[in-house]
Amino acid sequence: MFARRFILLAVILIFLIAAVPFSGCEKPAQETVVTLDSGKIRGTLVDGVGTFLGIPFAAPPLGEFRWREPQPVKSWEGIRDCNKYALACPQPKSVFYDVGPTGEDCLYLNVWTPAKGPDENLPVMAWIHGGSFNSGAASLDMYNGKNLARQNVIVVTINYRLGPLGFLSHPLLSKESPHGVSGNYGLLDQIAALKWVQKNIKSFGGNPGLVTVFGESAGAMSICDLMVSPLADGLFQRAVSESGSFGDAYPLNREDTVEKAEKTGQEIAVKLGCDTAADVLAAMREKTADEVVKAAFTGYDPNAGIKMRPVIDGWAIPENPWSMFTDGKQKKVPFLIGTNAHEGSIFVYPDLKVLLMSEPGYQELVNSVYKDHASEVLAMFPVANKWDVPVTVSKLRTVMSFSAGAHHAADTSSLIDTPVYMYQFTRVPDTALKIFGAFHGLEIFYVFGNLRAGHVSIPANKTDISLSQDMLKYWTNFAIGGDPNGPGLPKWPAYSRETGQYLELGDQVTAKTGLYNEYRNLVDGVTQK
Numbered sequence: 206m207f208a209r210r211f212i213l214l215a216v217i218l219i220f221l222i223a224a225v226p227f228s229g230c231e232k233p234a235q236e237t238v239v240t241l242d243s244g245k246i247r248g249t250l251v252d253g254v255g256t257f258l259g260i261p262f263a264a265p266p267l268g269e270f271r272w273r274e275p276q277p278v279k280s281w282e283g284i285r286d287c288n289k290y291a292l293a294c295p296q297p298k299s300v301f302y303d304v305g306p307t308g309e310d311c312l313y314l315n316v317w318t319p320a321k322g323p324d325e326n327l328p329v330m331a332w333i334h335g336g337s338f339n340s341g342a343a344s345l346d347m348y349n350g351k352n353l354a355r356q357n358v359i360v361v362t363i364n365y366r367l368g369p370l371g372f373l374s375h376p377l378l379s380k381e382s383p384h385g386v387s388g389n390y391g392l393l394d395q396i397a398a399l400k401w402v403q404k405n406i407k408s409f410g411g412n413p414g415l416v417t418v419f420g421e422s423a424g425a426m427s428i429c430d431l432m433v434s435p436l437a438d439g440l441f442q443r444a445v446s447e448s449g450s451f452g453d454a455y456p457l458n459r460e461d462t463v464e465k466a467e468k469t470g471q472e473i474a475v476k477l478g479c480d481t482a483a484d485v486l487a488a489m490r491e492k493t494a495d496e497v498v499k500a501a502f503t504g505y506d507p508n509a510g511i512k513m514r515p516v517i518d519g520w521a522i523p524e525n526p527w528s529m530f531t532d533g534k535q536k537k538v539p540f541l542i543g544t545n546a547h548e549g550s551i552f553v554y555p556d557l558k559v560l561l562m563s564e565p566g567y568q569e570l571v572n573s574v575y576k577d578h579a580s581e582v583l584a585m586f587p588v589a590n591k592w593d594v595p596v597t598v599s600k601l602r603t604v605m606s607f608s609a610g611a612h613h614a615a616d617t618s619s620l621i622d623t624p625v626y627m628y629q630f631t632r633v634p635d636t637a638l639k640i641f642g643a644f645h646g647l648e649i650f651y652v653f654g655n656l657r658a659g660h661v662s663i664p665a666n667k668t669d670i671s672l673s674q675d676m677l678k679y680w681t682n683f684a685i686g687g688d689p690n691g692p693g694l695p696k697w698p699a700y701s702r703e704t705g706q707y708l709e710l711g712d713q714v715t716a717k718t719g720l721y722n723e724y725r726n727l728v729d730g731v732t733q734k
Contacts, residue, residue, distance in 0.1 A: 241405045244281040248316075249288055254354050255409070257316040258344075259291035262401035263394065265310035266366060271490050272378050272390060275312060275397040290315065293342035294367045295494040297502050300555060301646075302659065304342040309370065309494045314398050315343055317350035317360040320410020328415045328684045329406050331361040331441070333395055335422025335449065335646065338514040339368045339502075347661070352654030356681035359411040361402060365394035369501035370494060372513040374463050375470035377486050386463050386518035387470070392434070393521060395427055399440040417443035417684040421649055423514065425449030425542075429614060430515050432535040433526050443687055445680065446542040447652070448645055450610035451527045461516045469513075476500035527610075527732075530617040539687035540618045541680075543628030543707070544611050547642030549602030553595050554641070562594045570598075578731045585727050607645075608721050609728045616702045626689055627700040629720055631711035632672055634663040648710070651676045668712060675714055 234249035239257065248257035263275035270276055291313035293304035320327050332348060334341040343362035350360030365371060371391030378387035403413045418441045420428050425446040431437040432444055474480045474489060477500045482488035489497070501513065517525055529535060553559050562570070567588050572579040586601045588594050611627070619625045630648040633639050638661065650656055651673040656663040663669050679689035679697065689697050695714045698706040705718045721728075 238284060239408045241408060243278045245284045246287040247284050251351075253319055254351050255316075255318045255320070256351065257287045257318075257409075258289055259313045260287050260316065261291075261312065262314050262363075262398045263312040266312060266370075266390075267309055268490060271309070271370065272373060272375075272387065272486075274390070275394050290342075290344035291364065293344060294364055295370055295498050296336075296340040296367050297498060299336070299340045301551070302341070302345055304340070304345065307494075311364050311366070312394055312397075313343075314361055314363045314401070315350070316406075316409055317354035318409040318411065319354050319357055320359065323408055323410055325410040326412040326415075327357060327359050327410050328417065328681075329359045329361060329402060329411045329413070330417045330419055330681070330684050331363060331399060331402060333363055333365070333418065333420035333424035333427045335420065335424045336367070338372060338391060338423045338426075341367070341423070345659070347649050347653060347655050347658035349653065349655055349658070353652075353677060353681065356677055358681050358684050359406065359409055361398075361406070363395060363398040365391040365398070367391060368513050369473055369497050372466070372515065373470045373473065373497075373501070374466035374516060375474065375486070375489075376467050378470070379463065379467065381486065384518075384520045386520050388463060388466050388516045389518055389521045392427060392430055392515045393436070395431065396434070396436050396440065396521075399431075399437065403440060414442065415684075416441040417445060419445035419447070419541075419680070420449075421447040421646060422449045426451065426514070429526055429530070429535075430522055432538070433523065433529040434521050435523065436521050438536075441536075441538065443539050443684055444536070444541070445683065446540070446611070446614065447648060448544050448548060448607055450542065450614040451530075461514065463516050463518045466516045473497070473501050476503060527613065530614055533617065533621045535618060535621070537621055537623045539624045539626075539683065540615070541626045541628070541683050541689060542611050542615050543630065543648075543710075544603070544607045545643045545645060545648055546629060546631040546711075547599065547603060548607040548645045549599035550641040551644045551646075552602060553599040559595055559598050562598075563591045564588055564594065567591075567594045567597070571601075575731060578727070581727055581730065585724060604721055604724050605728065605731065608724075609732055612721075612725070612728065613732065615700050619699075619701045624687060625700045626683070626697055627707040627720070628697075628710050629707055629717075631709055632669070634669050635666075636661065636663060643711075648676070651710075652680055653677075672710060672714065676710060679708075 234251045236247055237250045237255050238245055238247050248255055261278045292306050292308035292311045294311040295307045334343055343364045348362050353360045372388050374388035406413050418428055426449045428444050428446045429450050477492050479485050479488035571582050575582045586597050588597045615625050615627050631643050633643050654673050654677050682691040683689040697708045698716050700706055707720050709715045709717050
């Protein structure tokens with residue numbers, strides 16, 4: 206009976222999760238002007254933090270620039286106001302947040318800086334948001350960088366093209382490309398933004414030679430892609446991956462290639478009615494962004510087939526990222542990585558297929574995904590009746606997708622003589638959402654020090670404030686020195702496969718060993734190529 210009530214309440218509460226673009230009140234601000242390579246911009250200075258919102262890092266990807274590499278920003282005369290967020294990139298509506306107005310002219314970033322002048326040489330933290338590569342925006346108020354910047358770092362949050370506008374492949378797009386490939390436009394946007402940081406961050410008092418890329422979910426998968434992309438060489442010196450590394454860890458869902466993605470692109474062209482046009486690409490580029498998004502997501506199943514995300518193209522992503530990590534081909538930079546204790550909950554409880562799934566249906570699901578390893582998976586993740594299915598699927602996804610990928614990234618990175626620090630976030634604050642546990646994305650509010658953001662309001666009690674303060678310090682210490690440890694903080698031991706040491710970020714901050722050790726043999730067997 207408890208399980209039935211849990212599922213019903215979960216379905217209701219999932220629609221309460223939302224985060225809206227930052228629009229909070231601030232006391233009167235002082236204007237501040239910075240000179241970029243493309244012109245001067247005007248921001249605001251409040252309580253010692255300069256805030257610059259909606260800075261263009263690439264030309265608008267409109268018309269003929271749709272589905273092409275990001276182009277350089279055109280210079281401007283005079284002083285450009287950068288006091289409000291730019292449009293979010295086109296995307297379907299999400300039950301998790303409201304990104305506000307969207308538009309294809311969305312390649313902008315935001316900067317928060319505590320520097321008093323351009324010579325302070327402060328470390329830089331560049332944030333890549335999540336959203337399954339299909340949704341999200343740098344303007345969500347949980348990503349407001351003001352509190353992180355007060356730890357004496359510069360914070361940059363980045364927009365990038367999403368869904369079919371960011372990751373569509375098509376044979377004709379590949380043919381017109383000088384590299385002979387298509388897709389990965391959103392990843393190329395991220396790289397363009399990091400190149401912008403190299404050229405301009407010194408004007409904000411930042412050090413272009415001390416950049417940390419950090420991201421969550423799809424943003425964390427992007428971090429791992431950037432770690433193996435030759436196009437990102439020299440653009441960052443630290444990496445942080447929160448709740449995401451390679452997507453689904455099992456080989457069945459790990460081979461996203463241009464060839465596979467091109468078939469999806471051809472299907473979208475048919476849905477748009479452009480497949481028989483004299484010039485298919487011109488016809489597709491004449492469609493509105495909303496029409497392209499609608500066509501792509503009509504009948505779209507995020508749990509089956511090609512997902513709209515980065516693909517192995519032999520150029521931006523030379524080989525399978527999982528395998529490149531296995532072979533030690535990732536960038537040798539200090540690496541901080543971790544997951545949350547209940548990653549799967551917010552994916553499972555909105556999914557009626559899982560909520561209503563029978564025990565035989567669960568067994569069929571596991572067989573279809575894990576094939577030769579299904580019996581082992583069912584033995585480790587059993588269900589006694591249909592009411593056990595949602596909780597078990599949530600745990601299965603937490604361990605076999607999120608934790609498996611994080612462990613692989615950490616294991617392989619520790620073998621190339623680079624410092625690795627692993628965490629598990631377990632804190633469940635006293636909110637209406639506590640039924641979801643330490644859910645996917647919850648740690649973001651603590652990392653950014655924004656406990657009250659959108660409709661997520663974490664009580665300002667001693668435990669949550671202390672945990673957020675510790676995480677702010679750990680993350681910024683890591684950005685500064687490649688080591689999260691510092692005065693007044695519980696010791697965070699470096700990770701290796703042999704020791705299995707990690708830091709639990711929960712009601713207490715405690716070093717532990719052997720996260721999910723009981724599943725490691727299963728994970729190793731399933732994830733072998």
